[in-house]
Amino acid sequence: MTRLELRGITKRFPGVIANQDISLKAEPGQVLALVGENGAGKTTLMNILYGLYQPDDGQILLDDKPVKFKGPGDAIAAGIGMVHQHFMLVPVFTVYENVILGVEPTGAAGVIKTKVARDEVIEISNRYGLAVDPDALVEDLPVGIRQRVEIIKVLLRGAQVLVFDEPTSVLTPQEVEEFFVIVKELRDAGKTIIFITHKLKEAISFSNQIVVLRGGQVVGSADPKTVSEEEVAAMMVGREVDLVVDKEVARVGEVKLRVRNLMVVDDYGRPLVDGVTFDLKGGEIVGVAGVQGNGQTELVEVITGLRQPAKGQVELLGVDVTFKSARERHALGMAHVPEDRQDMGMVGAFSVMENLILDSYYSPTFAGAITLKRQPIAKNAVDLVEQFDIRPPMPAVAASTLSGGNQQKMIVAREFSRDVPVIVCSQPTRGVDVGSIEYIHAQIVAKRDQGAAVLVVSTELDEVIALSDRILVMFQGRVVAERVTSETSPTELGLYMAGRTN
Amino acid sequence: MSTVKQAKVLTKGQRRRAQILGVIMLLLSVAVVWLFIPNAAGQATFGLSTPDEAIQLDPLVVPATGSLWFLAAVLAFLGGTQFFRGFQSKATIFLGVALLIFVAALLVWATAGKDFSLIGMLSSTIARCVPIALGALAGILCERSGVINIAIEGMLLGGAFVGVVVGSLVGGIGGLLAATASGAVLAWFLAFFAIRYRVDQIIVGIVINIFVLGLTSFLTAQVLVSRPDLNDAPILTAWQIPILGDIPIIGPTFFNQTWFVYATFILVALIAFGLFRTRWGLRTRSVGENPKAADTVGINVNRTRYIAVTLGGLVGGFAGAWFTIGTVGRFDENMTGGRGFIALAAMIFARWNPIGALAAATVFGFSDSLQQKLAVLQVPIPSEFLAMAPYLVTIVVVAGLVGRARAPAADGQPYVKE
Numbered sequence: 001m002t003r004l005e006l007r008g009i010t011k012r013f014p015g016v017i018a019n020q021d022i023s024l025k026a027e028p029g030q031v032l033a034l035v036g037e038n039g040a041g042k043t044t045l046m047n048i049l050y051g052l053y054q055p056d057d058g059q060i061l062l063d064d065k066p067v068k069f070k071g072p073g074d075a076i077a078a079g080i081g082m083v084h085q086h087f088m089l090v091p092v093f094t095v096y097e098n099v100i101l102g103v104e105p106t107g108a109a110g111v112i113k114t115k116v117a118r119d120e121v122i123e124i125s126n127r128y129g130l131a132v133d134p135d136a137l138v139e140d141l142p143v144g145i146r147q148r149v150e151i152i153k154v155l156l157r158g159a160q161v162l163v164f165d166e167p168t169s170v171l172t173p174q175e176v177e178e179f180f181v182i183v184k185e186l187r188d189a190g191k192t193i194i195f196i197t198h199k200l201k202e203a204i205s206f207s208n209q210i211v212v213l214r215g216g217q218v219v220g221s222a223d224p225k226t227v228s229e230e231e232v233a234a235m236m237v238g239r240e241v242d243l244v245v246d247k248e249v250a251r252v253g254e255v256k257l258r259v260r261n262l263m264v265v266d267d268y269g270r271p272l273v274d275g276v277t278f279d280l281k282g283g284e285i286v287g288v289a290g291v292q293g294n295g296q297t298e299l300v301e302v303i304t305g306l307r308q309p310a311k312g313q314v315e316l317l318g319v320d321v322t323f324k325s326a327r328e329r330h331a332l333g334m335a336h337v338p339e340d341r342q343d344m345g346m347v348g349a350f351s352v353m354e355n356l357i358l359d360s361y362y363s364p365t366f367a368g369a370i371t372l373k374r375q376p377i378a379k380n381a382v383d384l385v386e387q388f389d390i391r392p393p394m395p396a397v398a399a400s401t402l403s404g405g406n407q408q409k410m411i412v413a414r415e416f417s418r419d420v421p422v423i424v425c426s427q428p429t430r431g432v433d434v435g436s437i438e439y440i441h442a443q444i445v446a447k448r449d450q451g452a453a454v455l456v457v458s459t460e461l462d463e464v465i466a467l468s469d470r471i472l473v474m475f476q477g478r479v480v481a482e483r484v485t486s487e488t489s490p491t492e493l494g495l496y497m498a499g500r501t502n
Numbered sequence: 503m504s505t506v507k508q509a510k511v512l513t514k515g516q517r518r519r520a521q522i523l524g525v526i527m528l529l530l531s532v533a534v535v536w537l538f539i540p541n542a543a544g545q546a547t548f549g550l551s552t553p554d555e556a557i558q559l560d561p562l563v564v565p566a567t568g569s570l571w572f573l574a575a576v577l578a579f580l581g582g583t584q585f586f587r588g589f590q591s592k593a594t595i596f597l598g599v600a601l602l603i604f605v606a607a608l609l610v611w612a613t614a615g616k617d618f619s620l621i622g623m624l625s626s627t628i629a630r631c632v633p634i635a636l637g638a639l640a641g642i643l644c645e646r647s648g649v650i651n652i653a654i655e656g657m658l659l660g661g662a663f664v665g666v667v668v669g670s671l672v673g674g675i676g677g678l679l680a681a682t683a684s685g686a687v688l689a690w691f692l693a694f695f696a697i698r699y700r701v702d703q704i705i706v707g708i709v710i711n712i713f714v715l716g717l718t719s720f721l722t723a724q725v726l727v728s729r730p731d732l733n734d735a736p737i738l739t740a741w742q743i744p745i746l747g748d749i750p751i752i753g754p755t756f757f758n759q760t761w762f763v764y765a766t767f768i769l770v771a772l773i774a775f776g777l778f779r780t781r782w783g784l785r786t787r788s789v790g791e792n793p794k795a796a797d798t799v800g801i802n803v804n805r806t807r808y809i810a811v812t813l814g815g816l817v818g819g820f821a822g823a824w825f826t827i828g829t830v831g832r833f834d835e836n837m838t839g840g841r842g843f844i845a846l847a848a849m850i851f852a853r854w855n856p857i858g859a860l861a862a863a864t865v866f867g868f869s870d871s872l873q874q875k876l877a878v879l880q881v882p883i884p885s886e887f888l889a890m891a892p893y894l895v896t897i898v899v900v901a902g903l904v905g906r907a908r909a910p911a912a913d914g915q916p917y918v919k920e
Contacts, residue, residue, distance in 0.1 A: 092911070101784060101788050111781075
């Protein structure tokens with residue numbers, strides 16, 4: 001018996017075919033990984049499966065019977081459960097309140113039977129080894145536990161097919177491991193699991209079958225036991241992809257950025273960055289590894305002038321810039337690719353052209369006495385769009401219409417196009433497709449080879465290892481380890497990230 | 503993430519705040535000594551029973567000067583302790599205690615050599631908290647579902663007007679029902695523009711307030727002046743609850759009131775229970791916190807909001823009727839005098855919790871009642887300044903004490919399905 005089958009699903013939107021003749025099958029007790037770049041049609045397909053869209057063509061079969069979903073309600077009733085990438089939880093509610101929302105067990109006059117609700121949560125939690133306290137407030141829970149609350153939610157509604165959208169993108173390495181233990185548990189209980197991901201390593205390690213989407217079509221499926229990451233990546237992108245960053249031995253020059261005993265505290269006086277000291281030299285890439293929330297964000301904010309430290313010093317090219325503004329640092333020679341491109345890196349409603357001069361609109365090149373100079377701005381945009389391969393190559397469109405990867409390329413273009421001695425990149429490839437990752441990494445290495453000092457902060461350990469010449473590991477605001485990349489291993493770094501101290 | 507337990511060391515900011523609170527308490531003590539004691543002589547007599555009660559309590563008689571010195575000493579002690587040691591997390595509570603003591607001193611000073619019915623003031627405190635508590639409930643119902651309601655003032659004023667006109671025509675109960683319905687109509691307008699057309703909710707609220715003020719003022723001048731029979735509604739009289747109403751002090755304060763007071767208590771309990779114990783409440787709150795989450799589990803976000811806002815309007819209109827049918831039986835231009843905005847402050851002060859709203863409303867009701875009684879006692883403070891008391895309390899409360907109030911996360915944000 002096939003639990004879930006899609007036959008020839010086609011979905012057209014004005015101007016694009018989002019899904020074309022997609023067929024796939026999933027059995028009970030199977031884990032199916034759906035991989036593909038941004039815009040490959042994964043999300044559309046899942047929305048069809050979840051009843052948010054109706055397919056123009058094709059059929060969905062559950063247990064060999066054709067079904068039609070008019071809305072998510074139908075899909076839920078048929079036993080399909082969706083765990084969204086951005087959790088659909090109410091932070092100020094307790095776990096059990098979130099779980100029962102919409103299917104509340106009630107007595108007379110709609111009074112909620114609290115005990116029944118809590119018992120149900122405890123029962124499911126125990127059966128699948130989820131270990132969630134039904135009375136905890138969701139806002140107090142770490143992300144990994146919130147995800148389990150979502151899982152309990154869909155299980156309570158009787159889901160037989162569980163769909164996860166990018167389930168690991170917000171998890172720490174430990175939480176990822178725990179997540180896949182839960183997935184195994186669910187699989188062994190006979191559930192069908194579909195997870196959408198762009199992390200090929202996870203697809204290969206944890207699934208029974210990999211289905212690759214590109215341009216709205218299934219371009220292949222692979223057996224995770226026999227396939228390599230490179231092969232899947234090539235299927236996704238449609239050409240050979242180099243997952244290893246090529247780089248020559250670093251020619252290290254003099255110190256360009258000096259950070260001394262930096263201390264940042266939160267509003268309650270608790271340390272966020274606790275005595276960080278390091279030097280960044282020309283011609284080298286230094287990576288900062290660490291689980292999200294261990295002070296990396298604050299460290300970057302202090303270095304780039306977005307936050308003032310409680311103590312310590314930042315020296316840029318021999319000048320003390322600790323209390324200088326971001327613009328002064330920019331003028332001295334610092335580029336910054338911020339961690340959240342939507343919030344900090346660009347203005348979505350502005351055109352690509354305008355975004356490309358956000359950091360230098362006031363310079364005489366682009367600004368006259370009163371008005372902006374249209375010609376040089378347009379020329380700058382045309383040049384950079386071409387040079388950095390920003391697609392679509394239309395400088396006048398709003399930046400928000402670009403894909404994540406192209407938005408990031410636009411920011412990199414703006415920051416890298418100047419001749420800057422010091423570059424700070426925070427999460428340079430978060431949420432970016434494989435092709436763009438490859439490109440951005442190459443740009444970072446090129447800058448290094450031109451003699452720039454580059455600081456790369458990333459929560460993706462693989463990325464830090466691939467790029468860096470030297471690695472600092474941060475844990476609870478401190479640098480707990482410093483290693484030369486060639487003399488360390490992911491295992492060693494992972495232990496430091498988890499809090500092991502010397 | 504592990505949370506690091508902090509040693510009990512106050513940051514500079516916290517220490518400063520503690521010291522400022524201490525200084526405020528000390529200043530209150532100084533004010534008692536300087537302003538009240540030189541002008542207080544004789545005895546202050548506080549009546550504890552109304553004349554028609556079955557059990558009569560002897561009035562409380564205190565020597566003015568002596569008790570003022572005592573109260574000043576207590577204030578000084580509290581202030582000193584707060585300044586040097588700090589009450590830490592309980593500081594706010596002690597500030598409240600200090601303010602209460604100061605008010606007591608004010609009353610002793612004002613009553614020195616005179617008679618003052620303490621019971622009368624308590625009873626009027628409860629009566630005057632009605633429109634504020636109900637107005638806050640109207641706000642809570644809307645905002646818990648994610649629609650900002652600053653149109654409470656308009657709902658009160660509209661309810662007051664409709665209540666008196668219909669009340670004059672068909673009697674008190676009819677007026678009450680019509681006032682309640684009028685609030686629902688205004689609320690429906692708010693919901694319609696806020697939800698259907700996603701107009702900025704603050705602006706819709708302001709428009710409703712201005713519209714109601716303009717319309718009622720116009721109709722008062724054009725119609726009610728020439729037809730005084732339309733501005734003469736029967737007043738709902740106090741109804742004493744048997745047995746409970748005979749208890750000294752508590753009886754006349756709580757159980758010898760109009761139906762408005764009893765309805766307020768019932769509504770507070772009902773809405774608190776509804777919001778926090780029932781399916782309707784859970785869904786309403788979920789829509790106000792994270793409408794998308796509610797939508798994905800099959801809850802109709804906009805319908806839930808329409809219902810909540812309309813219910814809020816019903817409560818708001820009912821509260822408006824208190825101004826006319828519940829007290830004087832006639833309508834005056836802008837007679838709500840900003841009580842709707844005070845209700846808004848009470849709602850925020852109470853962190854969107856019905857029971858807290860009742861408590862906050864009592865504070866405002868007390869200051870309202872206090873200023874009126876002080877005017878009767880003819881204290882040497884201009885009555886205009888006394889009339890400011892409730893608004894001053896509002897500013898102090900909103901600016902000083904609210905601090906960490908957190909509105910429902912989706913408050914004011916229209917929900918757009920993708």
